[in-house]
Amino acid sequence: MRIGLLGGTGPEGKGLALRFAAAGAQVVIGSRLGERAGAAAGECNARLASPLIRGTTNEEMLAESEIVFLAVPFGQAVAALVAYRDCFRSGTILVDVTVPMRFTDGLPAYAQPEAGSGAELVARHVPPGVSVVAAFKEIPAHALAEVETPLDCDALVCGDSREARDAVMAAAGLIPSLRPLDAGPLKMASVIERMTVLAVYLNRRYRRRGARFRVQGI
């Protein structure tokens, strides 16, 4: 499985790259500048002590990836989709991991887009033939990056294409100690994105960095 990261040089992108590469997937970090992507890939490979991750331009990454994670900050998501619109292959699955959040008086709050959720906003800006799936939104970059620590949590996956959702669940299932759960249609992202807000709140309240969710009873 060839996994690409659009804007993958930030903490979330590097965390995903590390976990997927450690699980044996072919991972390509994309960036506006190929050299920056190369540096991020080199940093991740040093962590894994294995040259499994490549870095290149977003254009080249998009040309060769089957599943692409949108790993830019939420505020840059639409601009990135507009900028690389013509580079997507038809049939690509775009996994939106972004969360619209702001801080008011030091407290995290959900910044609900008019579309209903960040994922639904993203879905309005992908080219035809690209399916949007929301996943990994509620898993903190910090927890992803600690590859030696089992995640022991669930990956809530939602999207309107059952086929695309299944493909992302299969990809998430490659990562040991991570259980993918089918969370339904894309609009369920409005729940999952808010859970990220709660996780950020709990991290602050309890002075931790890796709050994430496990659904018991399933």
Place this chain on the structure above:
Amino acid sequence: MRIGLLGGTGPEGKGLALRFAAAGAQVVIGSRLGERAGAAAGECNARLASPLIRGTTNEEMLAESEIVFLAVPFGQAVAALVAYRDCFRSGTILVDVTVPMRFTDGLPAYAQPEAGSGAELVARHVPPGVSVVAAFKEIPAHALAEVETPLDCDALVCGDSREARDAVMAAAGLIPSLRPLDAGPLKMASVIERMTVLAVYLNRRYRRRGARFRVQGI
């Protein structure tokens, strides 16, 4: 600790009564009709093989309880608060466990009140001197009622009075295998109520009844 249940003859009320009584708390089930509350209490006591739970009218329950769980369906919450407004003791903590939810095409959806969340709507209708805390919203009645099965999950507790929140966390902490977590101000209920919608979805998707949440990394 004296725990009362306002409208406690439904599944959520009985589930809470069972768990708290099994943990050694004094529990009073309230109902519009005292005899109906008595029947529910008898049913619960038979389950526990111990006469720990009493049933009486909502008026009498309110006169003697320190923590009162609002355990009616969400659609009846405001009417119940209006009906029993004069019966609340000053200093009572009201724990809102209701969730505004509807079903569209067989799928659960959040029915967001104009107040922001069900808990914030409830808070607008309590008499002065009563603090509102949201808790147990995301724990299914079915899971509560299975007293022999460890819950192994968290109780997300939010409210604007730190003192009231701490009291409810202390109460929740009486229940073995349930970890109370401080989820912040009352408006965080808009996240937690939506998590209930996700849990209901997951129960349907995976043909289970007890989906509930555990926060890992805290």
